[in-house]
Amino acid sequence: MHERGIEISHESVRFWxxxxxxxxxxxxxxxxxxxxxxxxxxxxxxxxxxxHLKKSFDGKTTHCLRHSFRDRLxxxxxxxxxxDQAGGWSSVGGVGTNYGKGYSMPKLADYxxxxxx
Numbered sequence: 001m002h003e004r005g006i007e008i009s010h011e012s013v014r015f016w017x018x019x020x021x022x023x024x025x026x027x028x029x030x031x032x033x034x035x036x037x038x039x040x041x042x043x044x045x046x047x048x049x050x051x052h053l054k055k056s057f058d059g060k061t062t063h064c065l066r067h068s069f070r071d072r073l074x075x076x077x078x079x080x081x082x083x084d085q086a087g088g089w090s091s092v093g094g095v096g097t098n099y100g101k102g103y104s105m106p107k108l109a110d111y112x113x114x115x116x117x
Contacts, residue, residue: 069115076114086112 050061066087073083084090085102103111 072115073111076111078111078114082108082111 053061070083070087070089073086078086082103086108
């Protein structure tokens with residue numbers, strides 16, 4: 001404002017900042033949250049990937065891959081808890097299935113080697 005020849009006091013700046021500063025800050029915060037929500041909920045990238053997968057793999061998608069992965073693990077007699085852990089699914093068992101750390105990485109690797117093509 002000084003550049004335009006308008007003289008204002010520090011008290012005026014403090015008054016206007018105290019009055020409108022929180023409003024500006026809230027607006028900036030709201031915009032950031034909306035941008036993050038849009039980023040996290042963006043299905044455009046996923047839809048584009050699925051479209052290209054369908055073209056390249058005879059109509060198959062990542063959803064088909066997850067089902068095939070589970071079927072192949074079942075065919076190799078892998079325990080259900082290990083299948084759920086490897087695929088990132090919730091276990092179908094009771095409360096006791098949540099105790100402990102789950103299968104060790106070497107054991108899961110052994111199960112995954114069974115389905116190697």
